[in-house]
Amino acid sequence: xxxxxxxxxxxxxxxxxxxxxxxxxxxxxxxxxxxxxxxxxxxxxxxxxxxxxxxxxxxxxxxxxxxxxxxxxxxxxxxxxxxxxxxxxxxxxxxxxxxxxxxxxxxxxxx
Amino acid sequence: xxxxxxxxxxxxxxxxxxxxxxxxxxxxxxxxxxxxxxxxxxxxxxxxxxxxxxxxxxxxxxxxxxxxxxxxxxxxxxxxxxxxxxxxxxxxxxxxxxxxxxxxxxx
Numbered sequence: 429x430x431x432x433x434x435x436x437x438x439x440x441x442x443x444x445x446x447x448x449x450x451x452x453x454x455x456x457x458x459x460x461x462x463x464x465x466x467x468x469x470x471x472x473x474x475x476x477x478x479x480x481x482x483x484x485x486x487x488x489x490x491x492x493x494x495x496x497x498x499x500x501x502x503x504x505x506x507x508x509x510x511x512x513x514x515x516x517x518x519x520x521x522x523x524x525x526x527x528x529x530x531x532x533x534x535x536x537x538x539x
Numbered sequence: 540x541x542x543x544x545x546x547x548x549x550x551x552x553x554x555x556x557x558x559x560x561x562x563x564x565x566x567x568x569x570x571x572x573x574x575x576x577x578x579x580x581x582x583x584x585x586x587x588x589x590x591x592x593x594x595x596x597x598x599x600x601x602x603x604x605x606x607x608x609x610x611x612x613x614x615x616x617x618x619x620x621x622x623x624x625x626x627x628x629x630x631x632x633x634x635x636x637x638x639x640x641x642x643x644x645x646x
Contacts (some may be wrong), residue, residue, distance in 0.1 A: 461633050470543075470625055470636030486633055516580060520634075526568060527587035528634060533580055 431455065432531035440537045447506040451519030452468050457529075459522045460502040461486070462494060464515040465533075471518060477502055478524065487497050511539045542566065543597045543628050552644050553618040560620030560628035560640045564607040569629040571602045571609045576623045576639070585611070585624075 432455045441447045453460065459478050463471035473486030475494035478538040491513060493505040506513055516535050522528040543561045552558055561645070562571065573585040586593050588602035597617075602609040609626055621644045627634040 463633075468639075470638050471627070471634070473633035476633050482570075484632065509556070518582065525629065527572060527584065530574075530582045530584070533582075535580075 430520055430531050434514065434531040434534050436534060437532065438535040438539060441509045442539055443510060447507050447509050449504040451502045451531060452500055453521040455521050455529060457521035457523055459494065459524055461520045461528065462504045463518045466515050474504065486512055508515055511538050514538045543626065543635050543637040545626055545640055547557065547640060549641045554616060554618065554644060554646055556616050558615045559610045560624055562609045562637050564628055567604055567607065572574045572634065573600055573611050574625045618644050618646065620644050
């Protein structure tokens with residue numbers, strides 16, 4: 429069974445602070461993704477990566493950085509958290525052009 | 540317009556009823572995934588389709604890439620089918636999600 433884990437599961441941050449969300453997969457997948465979901469909406473792609481030490485911009489990358497130090501790990505970094513970044517963040521992994529497997533999500537509240 | 544248009548936005552069903560959800564795509568998609576999001580927010584993958592039709596118990600999904608649509612059919616609805624259903628289509632990078640269909644099943 430595919431396994432994607434995220435930490436923390438929830439976090440409260442202050443405006444202007446730095447936030448790091450972590451994702452770990454044991455699927456041996458090359459592709460990893462970060463999405464955000466706003467209340468009452470679908471998910472939107474922030475960043476993705478298809479190989480370690482390389483990241484690519486998704487549809488809404490502004491205000492976010494990503495890091496892929498290894499095949500298994502993919503982090504999302506908010507250098508200066510803002511109120512508008514309050515959302516639920518999902519990580520996913522996949523083989524290229526195959527089914528994506530999602531983690532449980534991280535609920536981020538920026539105050 | 541939206542690259543992935545999902546209908547209806549909401550659906551109310553009685554237990555035992557059958558119903559369907561549909562996603563239309565503005566352009567040709569490589570594949571589609573259907574998810575159920577439960578009350579805890581967890582995304583549960585229902586189907587992944589590159590083409591054709593798949594069935595799993597009371598659920599059935601079809602993807603027609605040429606005609607640019609996908610459907611999800613719920614048969615004999617049960618209370619545990621309540622939740623928000625999303626379709627998501629694969630473009631060149633990542634998935635593009637529809638806005639979801641909130642399904643409520645009543646006894």
